[in-house]
Amino acid sequence: MTKVEFPRNTPPDKNKGQNPVVGHAAHPTAWRWQDYFTFNVDHKVIGIQYLVTAFVFYIIGGLMAMAIRVELSTPEADFIDPNLYNAFMTNHGTIMIFLWIVPSAIGGFGNFLVPLMVGARDMAFPKLNAxxxxxxxxxxxxxxxSFIFGGSQSGWTAYPPLSLVTAPIAQSMWVLAIVLVGTSSILGSLNFVxxxxxxxxxxxxxxxxxxxxxxxxxxxxxxxxxxPVLAAGLVLLLFxxxxxxxxxxxxxxxxxVLYQHLFWFYSHPAVYLMILPIFGIMSEVIPVHARKPIxxxxxxxxxxxAICVVGLFVWVHHMFTSGTPGxxxxxxxxxxxxxxxPTGVKIFGWVATLWGGKIRFTSAMLFAIGLLxxxxxxxxxxxxxxTAxxxxxxxxTYYVVAHFHYVLFGGSVFGIYAGIYHWFPKMTGxxxxxxxxxxxxxxxxxxxNLTFLPMHELGLQGMPRRVAMYDPQFINLNQICTFGSIILGLSVIPFAYNVIQxxxxxxxxxDNPWQGLTLEWTTASPPAIENWEELPVxxxxxxxxxHDHVPVGTPEVSA
Structure with missing residues (x-):
């Protein structure tokens, strides 16, 4: 892509005259590390703030999951108190969805990449973004x-009447937390559009x-x-x-049942809120590392x-046992x-892109293929x-647990890792x-696979989810799942070490180690504060x- 002088599409020096920690005056080309801990309006700083904060909560939610799995390695409740088990189970799901996958996939990658990819100097509303x-x-x-007051113990769905009678103070804190996250999502989405x-x-x-x-x-x-539909339901629950x-x-x-409709009208589309940005990451990673057009x-x-539209009309499949008519x-x-x-269309498109490509099995590509x-x-x-x-x-049953972990962990988390390995050079240089x-x-x-594959069989045999104590006939498969969860927990260590080191x-x-063709690769690594001296054409x-008309050389860094 060639570069020519182009009028700025956001007001220049939007922070000029402000405190130098936030403004541009003292930092003409790059931010200091301290600036990442401030109220900074640069979309790239905000993207990294989202990613790092989300990863911290991922560690917290993962530790809760490991405590749950250790408890389930035996049929008796002999590791943690059943009430604490319920609180861990509730907040593990809540944290992983609302504070890890959604913020990192949309807030993290979205904020860092969207302005760079469309040739803008920042988001439309930088302060609203912060x-x-x-x-x-x-x-x-x-x-x-909320754990000071026992922690919310009603599951991440917070179904009444259970959510109305267990740990009411903690439940109220849970509701307020989700409303804050939802408000953040609305503000960010408006900015992206x-x-x-x-x-x-x-x-x-x-x-x-x-x-x-x-x-x-x-x-x-x-x-x-x-x-907004989820926010309405939660406010009514708070009342x-x-x-x-x-x-x-x-x-x-x-x-x-009205609560279930309000909750799932958001919370099934929430699956697409988590997975659609990951699909976008897949569509960027695969053609670059296969050296082939998408x-x-x-x-x-x-x-x-299409997923956006049809996804609004599927929420009742969570309620087939809630007395829904035929x-x-x-x-x-x-x-x-x-x-x-439309999901299958994407899968076939990615497989066809891989077919016949000059695939480089980089870490990013491995996670992308693993996601498939x-x-x-x-x-x-x-x-x-x-099917009802x-x-x-x-x-x-645990069949449901197996399903959504393959979709959300095997899908979303593998995609987040693929994105980090792919864009880490651009973010950090x-x-x-x-x-x-x-x-x-x-x-x-x-x-x-060790953690979640056996859960399909557990569910088909009838083991209920959300329980700390279970029939001894399920012990062998549960111990395999627990062993797998330990490996999964340990997998974070080499990743964290790699990132920090x-x-x-x-x-x-x-500037462009993968020889990518999208606009973010036309700027420096890491990008300057306003992305380009001259906007790209x-x-x-x-x-x-x-293609013959595209000058792309050999990648600077090979696998």
Whole structure:
């Protein structure tokens, strides 16, 4: 891509005259490390703030998960108190969804990459962007502080009437925390939509927009539609808990099923909020490391929008056992099967891109290929549960736990790792160590399958989820799962060491170590404060690898 002088598409020196910790005056080319701990309006700083904060909560949520698995290695409740088990189980799910996957996939990668990919100097509303991030740490602290009052013990779904009678103070703190995270999501999504629609460089046609940006656009629209519904349900639940109302109290005329509708209208699309940005990451990582144009660009782009639309009409498949009438079961069975079609379009597009490519098995590519296998496994079990007759039998069993962990851990977390290995050089100017990356992948892949694959059989045999004590007939499979969870926990160690060591002393990356074609690779590594001295002009597609008119050399760093 060539560079020419281009008018700024955001006001220059937006922080000029402010405190030098926040402003540009004292830092004309780069930020100091201290600036990452301040209220900073640079989209790149905010993206890294999201990623690091989310990873801290990932460690906390992972430790809760390991405590749960150690408890489940025996049928008796002999490791932690059953009430504490319930609190760990509730907050593990809450933290992993609301404070790890969503903030890192959307807030972290989205903030860092979207302005760079569309040729903007920052997000449309930089201060609003910073506010959206700073709503997350208080939300996480609220969740952790709730353990002073016993911790929320009603599961991450917080179904009444259970959520109305167990640890009411902790439950109220849980509700407030999720409302804060939801507000952050709404503010961030509004910013993404306006940035992508209004601030891409004029030379970029819509069929040249990177697929990650299409994914973030679809995700943001979905969040703007669905998140307020969850907020409404949680506010009503908070009123029932503290102000004597009876929206969801059945003994006072309330309707518990209404809460389920409000909750799942957001929380099933929340699966797509977590996975759509990961799909975008996959669409960026695979063509670069396969040195081949993405197969079916328009199909993959439009399938993100299709998932956004159809994903709003599948929530009742979580409620097939909640007294839903037959016609409703039939409608949502069909819609659930339909949403698999645009997802399948993406899978086939990625596989076709890999076919015949000059694949470099970098750590990023290993995690991307690992995601393909994991997500296909989770998708197949999802199709089975989307059919009402089968779902009735496995509902609330470990089959469900196996399904959503293959989708969310095997899908989202593998994708986050792929993104970190791919864009770490751009974020820091340093290369990660590939040997440590391969060790990290091997431990993660083995640990994931050992932990979650046996859960399918546990569910088919009838073991219920969310219990600390179980029938001794399930002990052998549970011990395999626990062993796998230990490997999965240990897998974080080489990753953390690699990131810290490489950030401090890793080999310099250069501006474009992977020889990528999207706009973020046309700026320095790490990018300057306003991204470019001169904004780029788009002269070819983002995935035109192997085309004669695109000058792309040998990657500076090979696997």
């Amino acid at each position: 506010i959206a991030f700073w709503l997350n740490p208080p939300a996480g602290l609220l969740l952790l502080a 306006i940035t992508i629609l209004m601030m891409k460089v004029p030379s970029m046609k819509w069929d040249q927009l990177p697929l990650f940006c299409w994914a973030i656009l679809a995700t943001s629209v979905l969040a703007l539609v669905s998140t 029932d808990l503290n102000f004597g109302t009876s929206f969801f109290k059945p003994d006072a005329g309330g309707n518990v 197969f079916g660009y328009k199909a993959i782009a439009y399938s993100s929008l 016609w409703m079961r039939m409608f949502f069975t069909i819609s659930t099967l339909l949403v698999a079609v 296998s994991m997500f296909v496994m989770g998708g197949l079990s999802g199709v089975t549960m989307g 007759p089968f779902d009735v039998h496995v509902h609330d 340093r290369m990660l160590n590939e040997t440590w990356g391969r060790i990290h992948f091997a431990l993660t892949f083995i640990g994931t 490489s950030w401090l002393k890793g080999p310099l990356a250069g 788009v002269t070819h597609g983002p995935y035109d690898y192997g």
